[in-house]
Amino acid sequence: MNVSGSASQRARSAIFARLHEARREPAGVGVPEVDAALAPLVAEPAGESRRQRFIRHARSWQAEVIETTPLDWPVQLLALLRARGVRQLFAGPGSPIAATLQATVPADQLRWFDRELAALKPELFAADAGITTTLSGIAASGSLLLQPGVEEPRTLSLVPPLHIALLHEQALHDSLLAAIRHYGWAQAMPSNLLTITGPSKTADIQRLLVYGAHGPRELVILLVQNGDADAR
Amino acid sequence: MHAEAPIKLADFHANARAALNDPKLRDSFSGAMDFLIERRARQFPDPAAFEQLRRVGEAVRQHALARLPELLVQLEERLTALGVQVHWAETAADANAIFLDLARRHDAQLMVKGKSMVSEEIELNHAMAAQGIDCVETDMGEYILQLDGDRPSHIIMPAIHKTKRDVAEIFHEHIDGAPLTDDVNELIAIGRRALRDKFASARIGVSGVNFMVAETGSLVLVENEGNGRLCTSVPDVHIAITGIEKVIEKLEHVAPLFALLTRSATGQAITTYLNVLTGPRRPGEKDGPREMHLILLDNGRTQAYREQRFRATLQCIRCGACMNHCPVYTRIGGLSYGTTYPGPIGAIISPHLQSLHETRDLPTASSLCGACGEVCPVGIPIPDLLMRLREAGRHSVAQSATPPQQALRGQGEVRQWAEALAWKAWRLLYSHPVLYRLLVWFAARLNWLTPPWQGGWTLARAPLRPAPQSFRDRLAQRRQQRR
């Protein structure tokens, strides 16, 4: 490699030499019940379903939640696009909802994220909205769990000022830890994993909360319920 | 952009005095800290539940530190397999040289940077500017400070010392076409617009790291604004920099630390984004960095690591709760400390990053009230560490009652003969009862001789004057009267 490569190797040896000088328990000290992190710290109302809890928290973070059904969500989406005056909606061409979007959204409003970002930057940075699917949602915090990748790139949920996310109720998990365990990521991690809780925000000026810092100003969740809505 | 306001460490007392006399500054800090304290308290209504979670957080960090060399090797292996280049840096200069080399290789004149205290520690912006490379802060608070040539005064809310009026003026002066407005929504919109072009055109994105996961080779970033995601998704190259201590063993260990971090820092149950990056863009992906680098910085951390008595310092997850609850920090603000990390965490980490001598006043900038230790979400015994640093500064290895394995940087160099003499005299008196009584006898009779001016003590307090009769004598008298 180059000069900085060998300097890095020298630094590495020196750092490890110092670390190995220290007296320690190389087996570690053990970690007790991580599950303590699962227990809610602030009391939650009893008798709430997972869906109700998700909605309550998501709304408290300023996300808009539209409860809908597998057949009805395209209608809701159209109404939303109209209400917000969206001219350019970006979507992933390989996404599981691509065909439905193609059939629903007027062609002149729908833009596919079908090239490398480098070739799309001017258009994506000028778009009004992006729509993505979600892997799951977390009831305890009202968060969306996204796994951006080949089908739906990372910037789709980040650059346009309005992010619309489709979430299936049956995909909800109780907590982040439950989701981590369920998906077995410790064995195989995707290149990017993300929880999104509400629109982007900042309180950097005089602690005054403002939505729409660098990411979306608005987050709208289309929460798709399965047949018997209150079974969960 | 301006040079940062030069604040010298040696000026700590002068800085603190100036800050105390600045009512605007005191107001903004005490208001902000009260606000953060209150918000955190609402997140932990049940002390037992907090204690339980904190024990887990503490164990996760202690476990990781016990296995630090092994976990760093595992992390490096995973990252290398994923295609991430891992660089090691012993000093700030090493780290800057790596940045410069990468910038040159990619012919980058512009870098966009997410919030990273380690990049402040190495003064990356300056080092790059000196080579003609523009390294732009994108966190709103940091961006405001960079435009103004100022420095962060809090590790979580860097621009806490600025009012919206200040920000309006800074934007109006430095951003083309920015109107002078007091409206915070409008101000943020101005910042957002100004930075969007930078995100779109920068070749390199720089970020810090909140946690590194050894078992998966993942970098975990916690943020609200989305600038961290932009820095790590849009540019072709992502360079992450962090301290070697930030590694944890397992992915599921993120859950308790994340829960503790956001609640302790800003009193939020969760941040807008938890962004987990595992290697660069994979085949078929249309965004994300094509090239990813991780710079692991030592810069004095191995000194804290080597000594078991100081190792807990490295458990820190940089939540800032200790400074929010510190009565000294609240009154003098973050800039007075003159170090990258202010407040109690700054007082316990800076002596290792710099030296005991250079940071000699910081371990004493505490009333030892214990608030920092009580709120620390990973159980760092901050008051104990402050005392140990005071001791190490005043005693060489040979003089020390608890000698370190090797001398710390600046060990014993804070020693002052007058202070040392005073303690020697104290020890002599307190171990010789006859001498002690003799002194008390004289002090009680000659108490009219005590000077009305007693250095710093009498600046705000009545002078100390020995009582005409010692406490001991009064007790003895009472006992006699009872009989």
Ligand code: SF4
């Ligand atoms: S020392 Fe503890 S309280 Fe202070 S910043 Fe670090 S983790 Fe937070």
